[in-house]
Amino acid sequence: MTTTFDTSRPDEPARPPGAAPPPGLHRITARRTRVGLVAGGLGAYWPQFPDLLPQLQRSADRVSERVRALDCDVVDAGFVSDAQDAARAAETLRVAGCDIIVGFLTTYMTASMLVPIAQRSGAPVLLINLQPTEAMDHASFDTGQWLAYCGACPLPEMANAFLRCGIDFRSVSGYLEDERAWARIGRWIRAAGVRGALRHGRHGLMGHLYPGMLDVSTDLTLVPANFGGHMEVLEFDDLRVRVAAVTDAQVEERIALAREVFDLDPTVQEEDFRWAAKVSVGLDRLVDDFALDSLAYYHRGLEGEQHERLGAGMILGASLLTARGVPTTGEYELRTSLAMLVVDRLGGGGSFTELQALNFRDNVVEMGHDGPAHLAISRRRPLLRGLGVYHGKRGWGVSVEFDVAHGPVTTFGIAQQRDGAFRFVASAGEVVPGPLLEIGNTTSRVDFGCDPGEWTDAWSATGISHHWALGVGDLLPHLRATADLLGVELTEVALAGPRTNRQELSALESRSAHGRS
Numbered sequence: 001m002t003t004t005f006d007t008s009r010p011d012e013p014a015r016p017p018g019a020a021p022p023p024g025l026h027r028i029t030a031r032r033t034r035v036g037l038v039a040g041g042l043g044a045y046w047p048q049f050p051d052l053l054p055q056l057q058r059s060a061d062r063v064s065e066r067v068r069a070l071d072c073d074v075v076d077a078g079f080v081s082d083a084q085d086a087a088r089a090a091e092t093l094r095v096a097g098c099d100i101i102v103g104f105l106t107t108y109m110t111a112s113m114l115v116p117i118a119q120r121s122g123a124p125v126l127l128i129n130l131q132p133t134e135a136m137d138h139a140s141f142d143t144g145q146w147l148a149y150c151g152a153c154p155l156p157e158m159a160n161a162f163l164r165c166g167i168d169f170r171s172v173s174g175y176l177e178d179e180r181a182w183a184r185i186g187r188w189i190r191a192a193g194v195r196g197a198l199r200h201g202r203h204g205l206m207g208h209l210y211p212g213m214l215d216v217s218t219d220l221t222l223v224p225a226n227f228g229g230h231m232e233v234l235e236f237d238d239l240r241v242r243v244a245a246v247t248d249a250q251v252e253e254r255i256a257l258a259r260e261v262f263d264l265d266p267t268v269q270e271e272d273f274r275w276a277a278k279v280s281v282g283l284d285r286l287v288d289d290f291a292l293d294s295l296a297y298y299h300r301g302l303e304g305e306q307h308e309r310l311g312a313g314m315i316l317g318a319s320l321l322t323a324r325g326v327p328t329t330g331e332y333e334l335r336t337s338l339a340m341l342v343v344d345r346l347g348g349g350g351s352f353t354e355l356q357a358l359n360f361r362d363n364v365v366e367m368g369h370d371g372p373a374h375l376a377i378s379r380r381r382p383l384l385r386g387l388g389v390y391h392g393k394r395g396w397g398v399s400v401e402f403d404v405a406h407g408p409v410t411t412f413g414i415a416q417q418r419d420g421a422f423r424f425v426a427s428a429g430e431v432v433p434g435p436l437l438e439i440g441n442t443t444s445r446v447d448f449g450c451d452p453g454e455w456t457d458a459w460s461a462t463g464i465s466h467h468w469a470l471g472v473g474d475l476l477p478h479l480r481a482t483a484d485l486l487g488v489e490l491t492e493v494a495l496a497g498p499r500t501n502r503q504e505l506s507a508l509e510s511r512s513a514h515g516r517s
Contacts, residue, residue: 025261025375028325030345031200033072033193036098037064038089038117041107043081049144053081056106056148059132062176063104070189077117086113090120098123100192100485102185103158105129105151111161118167124195124485125162126188127171129155134175170484191481194345197293198486199228203338204287204295206234207311210331211300215465218334218416226422227338227486232290236299236307242289243282243310250281258316258384261375262400267386272313272397279310280317287326294341295321298332312397316384318372319400322351330371331467335414335422339469340374343412346478348471349377351404351442353411355466358452359445362434365452367411367470368442370399377472378402379431385440399440406431409446410475411459413468415491424483425464427455427493428474444470455493462491 039060046053060079068074075096077089093101101121103114105128118125129151136149155171162169170188174181209217220231254277264273287295295318301308318328327340329352336352343350351374357366375382382402412426429448436443448455476492483490 025257025320025323030325031193031197033100033189033196034075034096034098035067035070035072035189035192036075036077036093036096036101036121036123037067037104038077038080038086038093038101038114039063039104039106040080040086040109040113042109043085045107045144045147046081049147052107052144052147055132059106059130059148059176060104063102063128063130066182067102067185067189070186072189072193080109080113083110083112083116086116090117093117094120094122099196100189101125102189103127105154105158107147107150108153111154111157114158115161115165115167118162118169119165124192125167125169126185127155127158127169128181128185129171129173130178130181131175134178168487187478187481188485190346190478191485194342194482195485197341197345198338201227201229201293201341202232202291203229203334204232204234204290204292204297205332205334206239206295206297207236207299207332210298213331213466216331216333216335216467219420220334222416222420222422223334223338225420226488229293232292234286234290234295236297236310238290239279239282239286239310240306242285243279245285246278246281251278254278254281257320261320261382262384263381265383265385265401268384268398269386272386273384275309276313276316276398279313280320283314283317283321283328287321292326294326294337295328296330296332296334296337297328298330315371315397315399319375319382322372323375327374327469328372329467330369333465333467335416335465336467336469339412339414342479342482343410343469343471343475344374346471346475346482348410348473348475349374349404350412350469350471351377353442353444353468353470355456356437356441356443358456359434360452362432362445363450363452364432364434364445364447365429365455366436366443366445368403368444369467370439370441373400373402373442374471375400375402377404379405385438387440400442401438401440402442403436404431404442404444404470405472406433407472408474409444410471410473410479411446411468412471412475412479413464415463415465417463422488423463424479424488424490425459425462425468425493426476426479426490427459428476446470458493462493 077092080086131149172184299307299311321328327337329337340350352369384398385401415423429446431444432447434445
């Protein structure tokens with residue numbers, strides 16, 4: 001396949017999900033990103049230029065301040081001046097268990113000062129070269145003042161030594177208050193947080209595969225093999241006993257919350273609504289008891305028996321959990337629950353999605369699902385609709401209906417390749433207004449700037465399963481960084497030419513795990 005990179009879209013940050021949720025829909029307290037920070041310079045300079053070290057230390061303090069402002073915990077190993085200092089810093093950062101190591105090159109320093117830190121930490125490395133200002137004042141600067149601007153000098157040395165030592169790295173160069181550079185640094189740190197969420201995550205799988213869906217089946221060992229983390233295998237009986245323990249008062253409280261979050265369609269039956277609320281409370285307890293960060297589920301059931309009723313009553317509670325930051329997907333879609341977790345942690349929400357129809361008159365792809373949705377990215381107040389039939393599934397009850405907020409969006413999924421490796425697949429588009437079905441599904445009209453049939457063919461050719469996450473914002477820059485840190489390939493489905501040019505699409509293949517931002 002052709003290797004190309006689409007540069008037609010702006011590198012914008014992810015849009016935050018909508019307005020503040022009601023009190024009962026509070027976000028979970030997610031694991032915070034842990035950043036290891038070390039700054040350094042060549043100690044031989046200090047006696048030669050007495051004013052240099054204090055200036056560089058002030059710059060290091062400013063970098064520490066700005067990194068701390070990126071919603072992360074910082075382990076600051078201080079300023080190193082030689083290999084002995086570096087060895088002490090390496091031990092500090094090794095013990096800290098960081099998600100990423102940021103090495104600040106304040107001036108020239110030897111590779112021997114950062115190689116052991118990178119080797120011992122076990123974390124991805126980001127090298128930053130931020131000189132004090134945009135440019136030197138050449139007329140007034142002496143050698144000591146020039147050296148404060150010399151952080152670029154050791155960067156090729158570090159790169160050479162790291163590559164020869166088999167150490168992966170990436171770098172950002174700029175100046176101390178360069179917002180473009182800080183946007184790139186922030187992207188790497190956010191990506192490190194996603195990597196940490198996967199590596200430390202606990203992912204639940206409850207029930208069994210929807211019969212015949214070979215594309216969504218996943219060998220459980222492949223999750224820790226590709227991303228790390230823990231797989232927790234659950235029974236529907238684990239949910240059954242918790243739902244049975246839910247009190248009438250808890251049901252009333254959950255119904256009140258649902259009325260605050262949703263509009264209720266007249267098709268909603270009171271009995272079904274109460275059952276969905278009861279299952280929702282039990283589902284919360286299940287997630288808490290097993291400390292889950294994500295959950296995928298399915299149970300076929302038979303003739304209205306209790307497990308069928310549990311499976312049919314999941315959509316309300318699963319959507320509330322997803323909005324709180326615990327992605328919960330139907331149809332046993334483990335890889336999509338992980339994709340939704342990635343999108344959520346990148347700030348894009350992430351709703352359970354599949355293809356629904358193609359509109360060749362309006363040139364849009366209609367996509368959504370009849371199950372769990374990310375309420376925080378709805379364009380309007382989401383609707384609860386009563387369904388007497390869940391198409392393709394047994395049972396009945398209430399389902400969620402909305403369209404994603406209009407504007408830039410990203411489709412993102414995780415494909416499993418023949419050798420068991422996971423691959424990211426993503427495409428940037430725009431949700432646009434227009435007519436939608438009113439059948440208890442989430443449905444969005446996505447314009448990819450091309451013929452919808454051509455986009456669908458290119459998207460399917462990547463090997464993605466028939467489910468994925470739909471998130472708000474252009475997340476491609478963040479997904480590139482995340483793929484780099486995880487060491488997975490990223491396939492981007494994008495226009496081969498400008499967005500206004502309706503030429504054929506290319507599946508943009510094999511963005512290397514060693515690609516740099």
